[in-house]
Amino acid sequence: MLSNKRLVLAHFLLAFVLFGVALLLGAWQMYIRSPLHPWLSNPELYYRSLTAHGTVMGYAFPTLIAMGFGYAISQLALKQPLVGPRWAWASFFLVAGGAVVAMIPVSLGWASVLYTFYPPLIANPLFYIGVVLLVVGSWIWVALMSINLRVWKRANPGVPVPLAMFANVAGSYLWGWTAIGAALEVLLQILPVALGFKHTIDAGLSRVFFSWTLHAIVYFWLMPTYIAYYTIVPRAIGGKLYSDTMARISFILFLVVAMPIGIHHVFADPEVGAGFKFIHSAFTALVALPTLLTVFTICASVEIAGRLRGGKGIFGWLKVLPWQNPIMLAVAFSFVMLGFGGAGGLINMSYQLDTTIHNTQWITGHFHLIFGGAIVIMYFAIAYDLWPHLTGRALTDLRLMRAQLWLWFIGMIVTTFPWHWVGILGMPRRMAFFDYTSPELQPEAISVIVSAFGGFILVISGFMFLAVLARGMMTPRTQAGEYRFSVAVHPPVRVPVALNSHGLWVGLMIALTLTNYAFPIFDLAVRKDTSVPAVYVGAR
């Protein structure tokens, strides 16, 4: 039922090609700033590479995965042809074109401001225009997901929306709304200055706008992974989903509570007072809830698989799980990394503990473990699972796939654990090099070398992944059969309206964002005394 295979394939291929390039840049950065390499004669090259790495990995790569996966889900779960394929292609070319337009000034060194923009630093306007095109392209996808669901609902009144599509649409709404923060920052504040209409900018206000995007964007990256946990993993390992209802509640919670908490990213900033920092800190604790629920439901679903395979006793079911199945391996690794990363996240969310590690390598370690580790390893799993249905050819080399996943897991641990450690020692992030001969920094040298080797392992694994997909496009054609999502132990017969539609929750998401953000933004926007001169970087 995948009538628009090429559309999905185009998204995945572009995503993974960009991923390969950005992965190489990341490993180069780790090498350059480690004691393995002498000081870079031109540190600007480092920040140029860092801007490209962050822009691709933060914006282009996960957005393309979410879009491609979303189109696949819409067709496979709803069992209807995609509505609006031309719009979908238009949006793909906007995203791809935006990525190219943004990368031109970045690669020329005209936009070394990092993916987080950091005004009053102002880059070449093409960089921002490229990012805006990318986001606008993805908003078309958001609309298409909503329209496809609406068409299906009209044809199937009262029928429970398939879980995969329910979650997919929730993720798309989350993205549509969370991207608005950075869009306001770029359109209202940065672009007028970059284009020369204005020469001053309120850096504090732009940091608050960006925080609106910065937290929930992580949950947007997470959505495909969670959808895979719930709707691919149980089926792929021969089990059943423990609870369809709990899955819906988790996705709704993400939609509602991922948004109004972004000010935890500006805990250490002077432009927001203590009151709103405290409110956002408390709300941040809530966002652990859907993840805790997910951990329970998925572990229970995996246990069901183990029991169905004849596993007995408290731990016996673990042994009999299909460990030779790459999806099984991927989800296990993903959970381990999610566990470590989540524990670190609890530290970041507390204002008091955050002060010791804010903007240190700890943070770099934390989000690489969550995003690069727990999330991306499931992107691999999604690609492995869907590839035969997209190409009509089987992926046969399970050993290579398993080796690839093992290396990604090992590489991520070897990269990020030393990062956490040097962060606790106080090593700041985003520096092109360090003076390891100074007695204060010398103890950090060995950890930095170890983590650089982790980076090299990740490169090997990343290219093994691309090799698996490339080989999978050359094997003889086969019939992949019908694509199936996981079935719940008790499949939903009738679902309450609240768990079968998004309107109420989108309303709540918007309302909570406004209560938690309207005042801090308004307060800064009306101030006349905080706009500061722009500092232009690169050629104009």
Add this chain to the structure above:
Amino acid sequence: MSSEDIQSEHGHSPSALIAARIEKRWATLSVAIIVLLAAMAAFAGIHQATMPQARVETADPSTLHLSGEFIESNLGSAVEPDGSVTVRAIGQQYSFTPQCVVVPADTPVTLRATSADVVHGILIEGTNINTMLVPGYVSVMNARFKEPGDHLMPCQEFCGVGHEGMWGKVQVVDKDTFRAMSTDNRRLTCVK
């Protein structure tokens, strides 16, 4: 649960009820964990005075050097009438003024700092002093250094292509040494 239970597919079968009950227990436990964490953060904030700065204060970066508390002659450490010490500092591409901050041990210290150009950060290694410097705004942090010693003070936020070179220093000296230093100078630094 046994595999027979799992295979029953009716809406309200015994297994469905058991499943729902276990699930509810876990959800309750999850909520309890979260409430506990939030309560701990609130408690620490109130009882150990580790809350973020309460008020937003501003400073115009284009006139810092002309007037106000951040003119150059006013930067460095100042002894207040109550015996506490106020440190005023600014960050600019790619250094701090003063590059070396001197403070007494075991004394309440208030750090007041801002940026003269772009976003910077101040991190004092080996302590939990860590704040952003955003141009236009004044960052305020309260601290107390237990023992004499030297600390590195890097800029922890990307501030342009010289960011990696922006390192300052903090020298913590004992109270008597600091008092002796402050008899000759109104504003103290350890810049040589």
